[in-house]
Amino acid sequence: MAALTGLCWGLSILAMLSRVHSQLLWMTLRTFDPWAIITCALRGWAARMFSRQSLHHDSAHVIEDIVDLLVMLELSALIILAEAADVAKLTQKIFVAACFVYCSVLSAGPMFLSNLPNWDPDASLQFLFFASMTPKSQFISAYGTMAVLLTKAAVSMILQKHDFMFLRCHFEYCLDQLDTSFAKLAATDPSCIYYSDFRRALQELGVSDSHIFAGFNTLDMHQTGRVTLPNFRRCLKDVFTEAPDSSHATLLAKFCQEAFCNVSGYGSLDSMLGLVLSQWRRMKMNEFGQLLYHYLMQDPGVERLFRTASFRTQSLLFASFVQVGLGGLEEKDFRRVERDMMSLGMRHVSYGVHPSHLCIFQLALLRALSNRLKGLPADAEMAWSVVWLHFIAAPFTQGLLSMVDTDKKTVTNTVRDILQQATCHKAFIPSLAANLNNVPGGEPNWSESVFRDAGHELSHMVILVSFIQDTAEKLYAGELLSARQRLRQVASIHWDRGVFPRHMLTFQHAATMTLREILGPEVFTSHAETMWALFFQVEVLDVLLLAPFAETQDKVEGWALNCHKHFVDKESWQSLMKVAAIDRDLALKGYQRLCAESGKDIDKLCVDDVVKTFCDESMQHPSWTFDRVVQNYCTTPPAVALLE
Template structure:
């Protein structure tokens, strides 16, 4: 009775004064609607992690957008569920039994399959509605809701009603003369309890949910009708099943309560609470708030961002305007082009607001508090990587680590040993009695190399692999063996994983070629100090191959032997042998031109030529594995045709092909940030880099003068040698660009100079 009086007074207070909207702490109003018959709408953007469950929990469902944009499916589910619960209260779907109680005939329900279906459907429908509403619950509003009287009164009333029904059903079934199935009795009690819990949760969290006003009104109306009906039925109908009006509960030794009266009183309180809510949401004109969930909160930011980019025309974004703004945000040209290409689906040369929202709503809603710069950097980078078979470096590493976890090191090592030693020149190095030991060492080597990459400390990985290469100088390992070892790894992966996709093969090729083999090779042999000899030797070898009439034919034969029956890859690329013959002759001409440019110290032109060849190769589906086979087959052909091909010349050839050609080939998609560094190196006219040369690079990259020295110090820390070469700078800044492939050259260099490693001070000391 006291609760009813408090609720009634609260209703009167609500009706006498116009309540002000309660804005949660930490939210900001982004738009105010006009005041009309329905009140004034306040749209606010929530703070990060403001939702108990993000709207993305629902948006991952197949019907996500449809459910989020429509109110009636959830309201229909609630209406049907509560209607079924009222039907169940009469026992319409159950078998009705009778027995004589203290005050007359008492009805007892025996569950049937129809009643089981009705009860289960009620639970499922209320659960669906609860899930949809819960994905829009704002944490601050939920705290504010629980700080008021209403939710606790609802919880108390639901516990009261549920306990009364359970007790009455228990008493009636104990006194009945009929033997009822025990498990049916307890199972139905569980269904009743779940329904009461779901309904009370819906009543509480809807007040704190990010739902439109119309939804709240419909929900309150449905629940008000349900609670009034439940209260009236329990108070008027004397023939309700499972209720014995003569039964009472002794409470605290001085009071007796009838379960039916408790049930009746509980729904009276709930009806009064909902009458208050009806007065607040249906009858009164008041300000109210519409909190957008993470799925929709980006709309305001999208419109503001569109206005920034639509410089020439307010209703359209042209590529020139798009490129100008994104360049000022530090996004690279390639990424800008790929991003605009994804936005301009119809290829009309401009992007409208609707296309802009459709394309960007996903990434904007996923990161609601990120800046426009960060969001467009991610969007353009994703567009760039998806336009090629390459993905981002992080995705490649994730692919490699994920597939490596599926393998057992011992089994992988045995298969790798078998694939590696199938070549006669490799068999001579390893003894058969050490096969098991060597197989485990092979597997452990791959594991150690990949493990060093997990922290993405590429400088540390390079040092580890270089040191490992130094130790292998006395083991009889030659650069040619590294080529065969990488081919053996790819073949082993294909066997162990029951196939290797193009994306997986590219990921393994890039990671192993650039981060492992390159550093290992520089430890195994050192020819950087004698580049003139290396380039001269390679030039002589290529000229001999071009002049020999049967060289290309022998090369094709040896390449097929190295592929070891894996001819499908060759057939994918070349349908006829004449096509491959033409391609390899062109490749030799291309290598000759690259050597000529490197001999003139024109590194930038040489690398541009390599990258242009790489672009054509990727279009022809020529992958790094093909280039590895070509590299090894060239050496086999030189020996087979009786050319002068000493072990030192073989070492030089393998080093040149890997470090000058293949390394640039596999990193072609990340090369946009290296072009200016290479041009700077070509214009220096010197191989070593001093501080004056470094300052020229800083001016080119528009780096603030106060960061020139920290960047110079970091360069020395990572090179670990007194004289830094142009190649070292290209290599180090190239790795920085790989990690931030969507950034411009200027932003990459600025980031490099502003982030000095932790061990810089100790090195300088």
């Protein structure tokens, strides 16, 4: 019994030391069950006190009575606090089970043990109770009732998916905050929310249009164009239970983010990084490296490059490359990761690594992950693709091409020329379709998994190639925003139809193989192949993967086009801050943060640094508008300062 008492108190102290949700505690105290537990504890204490008085007829046991009262009340209060404490559900289950056993033993002990001290079997009580009962019966009844209440709590804890509410009589009591939020949004008609009201309210809270649209579509379960209170409660209940102390703005922003993630497969950068890192920790470096090596060596070009290398050494180096890239991202020091990857890319120039090899590497990476994890779900593939391409492959490619002219005009002009020449050959499209099924590590059975039949595949290839040509033409003409908006529209259609980044990577390498075959090394030179790989990664894949963060990216790149400067000084920075309506003092703080985190001299800060910085910032807060992203960036201290 002493051990059980100690366990109850230990878990109670844990609940007390944990964060207690004030909202939940208040809602818990509004229901009957918590007060019933306290009443039972008082009733048991009173029965024991009267029994002592009946036996001894003196006040010698007053101190013992007071201690008993404090113990019973405190344990009852801690049972209630555990409801609102931010502790693991397993801990709550153990706590409820321990308290249940404790109360059961207390109620059963006097029933089966007749010679307990301080119990007068002949005493009868009528004071403050509904029936005439002996103190012993009162005590048994009190703790028996508490055991029943805790039984209900234990069953509720097992059956209910939420991390609290096991003492509540009714979940509906918990929806006051949701009703208040509904009333704020239902401006036109108090009985329902229209899209115009929902959009206006969330825009004021700084939520982006794409997330507002996804959130309203999720709320509008029956597609009637309006949201009723029952639907609003049903949809936001789970979000509320995860963060019961959240404000109206946080609650709705979180809901819209989850709705957008369910539709598009994109979460916030934190959630994507968390998923990637958790899956990577499950990998055994040696086994994963060997599997990655096996898939990479299926490509003849990569196999020739590493033909003389030791299998064991090279497989560990491949796995270490992944480890180094992801290890830096865990600290979220993106600028340092960028510098490290660029430096690594520059070193690999002398090893003969080509930008087109990165496409093969990512296909092999996704295939190896799928093999080790027994399948790679859509959200995991999207997370790996975004994290790997944007934070590791892109700066690594920059390092590889540090000595090559990568001006946008040069790149797009080269791609225009090779595509024009290739599409003049009748064999180009059929060869491209055939090579799609022959990419090492690519999508197996491409035709069956993506297209209806061979005819549908050929017609789709014609459309896709002409679309890429059109994108290159628009970029060459300087119509950057127009080209990217159209690319994102096509992307959203294909994402909905189950086309994933691995399909686009497969297409990139299949196109590389086909251009080699059709044009030959005289036309499709090593330089042209480099330009094609860079174009597809930067202007196609990166744009597709960053589509959910388009508002911030477009506004910053629109500023970059109008800036007509390569380097960023205070004057050009202020012009960007004016777009986001940021005052001068706050803008200066943002500029100081940019300088501190970039690791560059002030006179070497370029426009691309600003674009990348705000793209990364918007990825951390995907539901925010451009103005809110910029304001948050300027008000947050530099990561360098935080680390110090």
